[in-house]
Amino acid sequence: MPLQDYMQLVSTDDHLIEHPALWADRLPRRFLDAGPRIIEHEFTPGKTPAQVWLYEGRIYRYIGLNAVAGKRPEEYGAEPIRYSDMLPGCYDVAARVRDMDIEGVQAQLNFPSFPRFAGTVFLEADDKELALLCVRAWNDYVLEEWCAAAPDRFIPLVLVPLWDVHEAVAEVERTAALGARAISFVENPVPLGLPSFHTDYWDPFFSACEEHEMVLCVHFGSSGYSPRTAPEAPMAVMISLFGCNSMYATADLLFSPVFHRHPKLKFALSEGGIGWVPYMLERIDTTWEKHRYYQNIDQTVRPSDLFREHIFGCFIEDQHGIDNRHQVGIDNITWEGDYPHSDSNWPNSRKLLAEALLDVPDDEAHKMVELNARRLFRFPRTEAGV
Template sequence: MSIYTIIDADTHVTETPDLWTSRAPAHMRDSVPRVITDSRGTHRWVLAGGRNLASAGMTATAGRGTFKNPPKTYEEMHPGAYDAKARLKYMDQMGIWAMVMYPNVGGFGAQQFLKLNDPELMLTCVQIYNDWQTEWASADSRRLIPITSIPFWDVAAAVTEVRRCAAIGHKGILFTGEPQYYGLPLLGDKHWSPLWEAAVELDLPISFHIGSGDMAEGLVKERVATYGKMAAFTELAVDIFLRNGLQLNDLLMSGVLARFPKIKFVSVESGIGWIPFVLEAMDYQFKGNSVAEEHPEFDRLPSEYFARNVYACYWFEQTAPRRLIDKIGVDNILFETDFPHPTSLYGDEVHARIKGGLSDCEESVRRKILWGNAQKLYKVTGPSADDEAKL
């Protein structure tokens, strides 16, 4: 029996301090994201002119800190946050064969690059990130799964970048679930058809990671001042889980899944407990409002489109895995740890949460959720006998 039992569908890599400054053309070097050490000795990501993005340690609290007290420097972080060999060692310890990787600095949908206000610079930063992620994954490209960040503000450039990265081993596409928030067309607009066509042709799933859209109601000063920082963060965390429900709601009514029956979408880091209600409510409204009469291209119910085209990831939940798998669909659920973020599962908690949620399931169900669904979606090559023998 293999010691590897998990394919982790959502993790993050803490970007190295010189990621952009060491790769950008000379005329852009002063404008790309960089790490500084502030007056408190904290490593921070900033843009030109000192515009703050985030504390570097905020993305790497697993085993080394909390949201309230994150690591101040890279040296204080778990080395697996930013070092690929250390990540593989941690994965071996946890029985995790592969990890799907998402960004931090550029935003969970690459939206932070919009702050650069220069299309050439924005595109360059996206390309540099994707190349760096490819290099990082080369430590073992079977096990470290890159997802392509895209310049979604330019659909032609986005398609070009998707094709470029697919050719060098990327296994998915990162996209915002709320393009309208950035002044762009809705998901259902034909504007996005070239992106959907490329995704289908290349057989790449499209990820809606939480936090890729409207974050305006997040950790605003008024809420922090009224509720306190940690209460405001707790509210924000749940708010962005549920916002993916709104994005799913939009996707199911957009017509995209009817026009592109082979396309795949993934709701990342959003949890799964809310899905049965959304699907039941959508089916009820869909039938009650005779949507198919208005749109004859809709040849099935929203829940049936979900079953055919959409996946969702869970990590901490205990109720949904025990009681709602059949309402969501065993073929549509992926497991994640979100390592090394503040809300991530780390160390012993990974297997404790799995056991608590899936202990009553048949082994075939456990296997699909922890391994099979992700292996098929991301075309993961499993371990060899030599890999097993090394441990």
């Protein structure tokens, strides 16, 4: 039976909620008024004021990005408007470790919340000097406080300044020296006004990631694009289709020169699911077979072979993907818990995962829930984690 006691759950996609003083504690005094800070804001007279982020004079209404762990689906709805509406584990690292222990999760990789998944709030900023300091402040907090509080429990993921590829390289080198293992990057730069994967713009950055073995984690939605079908369509349509963003990213990368120029580069499709992978690879390979000779694409390497070497899928609940794991690639699958978002199964992740993997041999289950992630992120068990 899978999920034996020796199998530790390593989640490749969770989220931390930034505490109110994160930037105030780290920015130079002259930037404190413009830098991100929490204020009380009354959207509706007579209603409980919300806690919102104020940055460069702009109000950002969200603080938790759907941080509803511990609530029943009947209670989902509006964004948590105050820190008191969330579990302390959303923003307090000691409480997070306790919540991980409750559901039997050994390690997590955590994406940002206020900066958005890949730090695109800072890409939109007016003052890029301040924005760069904000990126560095978030990274320093993650590396020096959040991950340092329990080094065997948190895989260090950082941001880069997307608007300047040379500054991005410098931040890769700076944070790699401090122990970073991964970078939250965008699934598609183009909707954000940035050069595509089909140009050479990102080559210095990708080379730096290769040199320091940094995994590029591309969370769905990090491009700023939401898959919508109609203005009247309920949000359920968008939620159901978000995995398509990871499909777009896969096709885009596999037909781009990225992996041909950077043979050691690794991408993780955070929260993209895995059930679609067999069909998508079949379709991409068929397209390559029939159409590669008259297009500006590589004619020698089958795209599915590139996928097996460079791309990792991440799933929460995906029985179809589990059942077809060998077509996905048993070495290319990782599990994620998505704490504290609504897709999370906290505090029942281990129980439900064990049920989903009931017919999977132990050695394969172990790869999917722990070993693949440890290999990908260079995050071995420590004495404390054995």
